[in-house]
Amino acid sequence: MNRTAAPDAIAADTKPWRDPGAEPFIGIRNITKRFDDFTAVDDVSLDIYRGELFCLLGGSGCGKSTLLRMLAGFETPSAGQILIDGQDMARVPPDRRPTNMMFQSYALFPHMSVEKNVAYGLLREGKSRAEAHARAGEMLKLVKLESLARRKPHQLSGGQRQRVALARALVKQPKLLLLDEPLGALDKKLREETQFELIRIQETLGVTFIVVTHDQDEAMTLATRIGVMNEGAIVQVGEPREIYEEPNSRFVADFIGSVNLFEGRAGMAAPDMMRIDTEVLGPVNARPRPGLTQGQTVWVAIRPERIGLSREKPADAANAVPGVVEEVAYRGHMSSYRVRLAGGQMLRVTQSNLTRDVDPISWDEPVWASFTPAAVRVLTE
Amino acid sequence: MNRLSDNALWRATARGFAAIGITGRTLVIAIPMLWFLVFFLVPFLVLGRISLAEAIIARPPYTPLFERAADGTLSIIASLENYWFLWQDTLYRNAYLSSIRIAAISTICALFIGYPIAYFIARSPEPRRTFLLLMVVLPFWTSFLLRVYAWMGFLRREGVINNMLIWLGVIDQPLVMMQTDLAVYIGIVYTYLPFMILPLYANLTKLDGALLEAANDLGASPVVTFFTVTLPLSLPGIVAGSMLVFIPAIGEYVIPALLGGPDTLMIGRVLWDEFFSSRDWPVASAVAIVMLVLVVAPIMWLQSTQDRRELD
Known part of the structure; x- marks a missing residue:
């Protein structure tokens, strides 16, 4: 095998969205959903590839659940087309779709045992009782619940119910599994464990997952790609890293993690440096970004962890602004600072506590906040 | 102003009651217990006692329970003869069986009519x-009696239904509907339908719509979803509604008396005849007690199966 070609081949295999020739597995084409005069989903187009774990991320009421319900067939699109594995879903009712859904409330049948809940879908397919129960048993083994097969849902803990719901949704080997806030009802500790469990199961079975969540941490951990939604529209689609490092708008920058945003105007541009004139930070040196005209209104976005704090002005810093520490929050692995700048605005800074600092920067100290040009993201909208 | 809890007098009173074993808790339980005692247990015992006596022409028209003989010995006069009489005379047995049959058929009809109505209401949007x-x-809101009389207007030979059908040309001879069992069924189902609908509605509104979607998502058509999810989950509502129709229907007197014919044999009517026509209070009491047992036994059986199911 050609050694130099290998990394590309792997990238195309595990990241098909990077390959312009790849065939999407799920095609969402100009989907719109209106309820009376309210538009829940507004002209959304999206390609999702086989084996992906795609997260739809957005606040409540952004239309992410409605989009999911249209994929499952519970809502009919007002306009647009949904293709699953090349097949148009317009006239296919939920019970005939090659999709299964894991509900936010889990929706386990309270009158059936765990085993019967899981076997339910197989029996509807016309499988024999023996086969359905055998397959349900295998599925329960995968989610590590085989010992609880005879329990009723109300005798299970929240985490166990979540796994039953997952097993029930996966047992029919759907082409596409839809998960509506799958970890929303679990407490924080359990949620973190379950995230990796979900990834393990998804990789074992190779089923394509679409997960709806409002939790950005969850999306970042789970997803191969994230689609950020706002007011019924997809604002950005990308790998978690892209979404965090290269947000395309103030909305995305602000929604994912925390960020310092300042308005400014594009100034002089050199081949390796660009200046943004801001009112609050003064002139900011940033990496050049094509497509900007001088004087255009832009915003600079700087992540709090990309800013350094020091008592003395760093001599070689490309950007440094003075301020006074207004608040410090010690959070164990890191500390969060709010630094009041000369104009009165606040700058959020986080510093990781890698070493035990004998004399940490504290309240009311005058400090310099510095950041590199690479830390600055210039946004036009 | 002192608040009630600060009131020294109040606290002293409460302490006084507590000293003789009366607390707020006992008082709260006492009300339903007293009700049960006065309006159920005492009448039941009185009835039971009369059912063991013998009819005589006197006032009251039955033999006393205790009799003091001339020599001063006290004897208790009680016999199960009335029950034996009920068992032997086919009239009573047939009346019981016929009552149970009419009540059961009416309950099933009410269930089949009431379930879709309750389901439809439960699935309707909130204001509607x-x-x-x-x-x-x-x-x-109108008198029960008036409503039964209204049905006579519908079912009569010259009634609304016959006139309508003749006018439409469906029939040329009026149908005989009054004074048949059919009229009794119509009357009972019509009267007790709300008692079927309300508990079913209360049960069906609690049904989580996500369960129906989940079943649908797992490949069940709406019909299959109904039989595998909705119906089993609404079983408690079906049981409650059926009880509320079946129990009063068994002892129904007015509807068979007004709408039924001479062949319509129901235990309520037999009871009336024994009390007021024959003035045989002991037999009438025995009839009433047996009816009570017939009604209570299935309830207790159902209750125990339901408890067992919850323990699973």
Whole structure:
């Protein structure tokens, strides 16, 4: 095998969205959903590839659940087309779709045992009782619940119910599994464990997952790609890293993690440096970004962890602004600072506590906040 | 102003009651217990006692329970003869069986009519739901007797239904509907339908719509979803509604008396005849007690199966 070609081949295999020739597995084409005069989903187009774990991320009421319900067939699109594995879903009712859904409330049948809940879908397919129960048993083994097969849902803990719901949704080997806030009802500790469990199961079975969540941490951990939604529209689609490092708008920058945003105007541009004139930070040196005209209104976005704090002005810093520490929050692995700048605005800074600092920067100290040009993201909208 | 809890007098009173074993808790339980005692247990015992006596022409028209003989010995006079009589005379047995049959058929009809109505109301959007429920209870605002009389107007030989059918040309001879079992069924189902609908509605509104979607998502058509999810989960509502129709229907007197014919044999009517025509209070009491047992036994059986199911 050609050694130099290998990394590309792997990238195309595990990241098909990077390959312009790849065939999407799920095609969402100009989907719109209106309820009376309210538009829940507004002209959304999206390609999702086989084996992906795609997260739809957005606040409540952004239309992410409605989009999911249209994929499952519970809502009919007002306009647009949904293709699953090349097949148009317009006239296919939920019970005939090659999709299964894991509900936010889990929706386990309270009158059936765990085993019967899981076997339910197989029996509807016309499988024999023996086969359905055998397959349900295998599925329960995968989610590590085989010992609880005879329990009723109300005798299970929240985490166990979540796994039953997952097993029930996966047992029919759907082409596409839809998960509506799958970890929303679990407490924080359990949620973190379950995230990796979900990834393990998804990789074992190779089923394509679409997960709806409002939790950005969850999306970042789970997803191969994230689609950020706002007011019924997809604002950005990308790998978690892209979404965090290269947000395309103030909305995305602000929604994912925390960020310092300042308005400014594009100034002089050199081949390796660009200046943004801001009112609050003064002139900011940033990496050049094509497509900007001088004087255009832009915003600079700087992540709090990309800013350094020091008592003395760093001599070689490309950007440094003075301020006074207004608040410090010690959070164990890191500390969060709010630094009041000369104009009165606040700058959020986080510093990781890698070493035990004998004399940490504290309240009311005058400090310099510095950041590199690479830390600055210039946004036009 | 002192608040009640600060009131020294109040606290002293409460302490006084507590000293003789009366606390707020006992008082709260006492009310339903007293009700049960006065309006159920005492009448039941009185009835039971009369059922063991013998009919005589006197006032009251039955033999006393205790009799003091001339020599001063006290003897208790009680016999199960009345029950034996009920068992032997086919009239009573047939009346019981016929009552159970009529009540059971009416209950099943009410279930088949009431379930879709309850389901429809439960699935309606919120503001319309209240209106529909009001429509279900609305007939209660007029007298029960009037409503049964109204049915006579419909079912009569010259009644609304016959006139309508003749006018439409469906029939040329009026149908005989009054004074048949059919008229009794119609009357009972019509009267007790709200008692079927309300508990079913209360049960079906609690049904989580996500469960129906989940079943649908797992490949069940709407019909299959109904039989595998909705119906089993609404079983408690079906049981409650059926009880509320079946129990009063068994002892129904007015409806068979007004709408039924001479062949319509129901235990309520037999009871009436024994009390007021024959003035045989002991036999009538025995009839009533047996009826009570017939009604209570299935309830207790159902209750125990339901408890067992919950323990699973």
